[in-house]
């Protein structure tokens with residue numbers, strides 16, 4: 001991805017951020033089924049790091065289509081910071097009456113911001129972390145953080161050595177360098193691997209330019225080139241859909257004339273949709289493969305494209321393209337295969353069998369959403385997901401009935417309701433408990449986060465470190481009123497120190513010491529959903545892929561009867 005214009009440091013790169021889709025306990029659900037291919041592994045985040053950890057007891061990863069998945073990483077050139085998604089449900093939706101709940105992700109608006117000043121045409125790089133590269137030796141000796149500086153230093157030392165021996169034979173030294181970089185130690189050395197060793201690179205190094213500057217320069221494209229070969233990634237923004245049951249949707253950020261490529265959809269293939277099957281967790285350890293009860297599919301299925309005669313799913317990972325909702329009468333975009341001139345799409349793959357995608361390590365397929373009529377700024381973008389999807393949705397709506405759901409309250413609802421009132425103490429909860437799906441958590445870091453002088457003198461809460469919160473389950477012991485402000489005393493397990501975390505994970509140590517926080521404000525306490533209780537875990541929740549029209553779907557991929 002490239003910047004289409006200049007961005008100031010800390011400026012957001014999008015009008016609204018991207019959706020984040022939880023993928024839960026996939027190793028457990030697939031247990032016993034042999035190795036499964038799941039290219040998404042390469043494109044997902046650790047769910048805990050994005051605030052999804054409480055959803056499950058076991059593993060949770062987060063598909064983060066958009067900036068998260070579409071930008072490359074070059075550790076020395078990282079210029080994009082990615083935030084956490086918000087976790088909200090459009091107001092008014094409730095499982096007792098709304099068949100849409102659980103069918104879309106509640107995690108959305110994950111914003112990317114400029115970490116440094118970015119110039120128009122510059123390639124955008126996010127930080128995958130050093131570990132990501134260390135775990136992938138097959139990528140070769142890619143420079144890690146500060147690697148370009150070390151390599152530039154190395155070249156300077158070579159220059160000094162060459163200068164010293166100039167009288168002997170300069171050409172020999174040049175040859176030695178070539179030999180050194182191209183053939184010898186290249187495979188092991190990240191320092192040498194940082195050089196492309198082209199004539200132009202050598203010329204710039206000789207002019208005292210650093211490798212970092214050279215790589216930034218190389219990563220630039222002209223605006224003309226971007227217009228010719230790229231697709232605008234900011235034609236759409238997210239917002240609450242005009243279709244109530246659909247959750248959120250995509251809206252035009254500007255007038256988009258008929259024929260505009262509204263969004264490019266680079267695709268991650270899933271060669272067999274059974275990878276997304278979810279089973280009753282109780283059955284997984286106790287029953288044979290064939291006897292397990294299937295309870296549904298991962299939510300990711302709703303964000304992928306497929307066909308009733310194929311096991312293949314194709315999941316887009318471009319910014320906000322996954323937010324486009326279905327409407328058969330108001331569709332204003334259509335689906336077409338990608339244009340190889342404008343992105344990574346190899347049309348010859350449409351004639352290959354599905355199994356040829358099994359070893360894919362990157363995606364080489366893309367589709368596009370093209371405007372079939374003039375679209376006005378702020379109009380919602382709609383695609384026709386196909387008759388099979390429409391039928392499945394209508395059946396789902398007719399059958400929607402969750403027994404006993406009237407009393408369900410989510411943490412999100414409670415947090416909103418209770419933000420203006422108080423939290424019940426443990427004593428009060430004895431006769432007026434919160435629902436079973438709710439736990440109370442406290443911010444153990446609160447005293448580090450607020451301006452204490454202001455708080456002690458005037459009971460004014462001013463946050464000084466907005467990102468250093470750490471919420472842990474807690475008991476609310478006491479509530480009292482001080483000068484019109486309600487303050488709480490809570491007790492919680494002392495959070496492990498950084499160096500203790502590994503010991504705890506290995507089971508070599510447990511932390512049992514309780515700490516007491518006194519006189520803390522309401523904002524240090526929140527409600528959280530217990531694992532497996534949110535709407536996406538409802539067995540009744542709607543699951544269906546978006547249907548690729550028959551006219552587009554390659555016959556080479558039709559490997560199953562209608563599903």
Ligand SMILES: C[S@@+](CC[C@H](N)C(=O)[O-])C[C@H]1O[C@@H](n2cnc3c(N)ncnc32)[C@H](O)[C@@H]1O
Pocket residue numbers: 019100103104105241243245246247248249302303304322323324325326327393542544
């Ligand atoms: C690709 S996602 C679209 C983005 C999604 N609305 C969100 O909030 O993240 C597809 C899912 O959106 C919902 N959806 C899309 N169009 C809909 C419609 N016309 N009626 C009800 N739900 C719809 C369904 O849950 C569907 O499985």
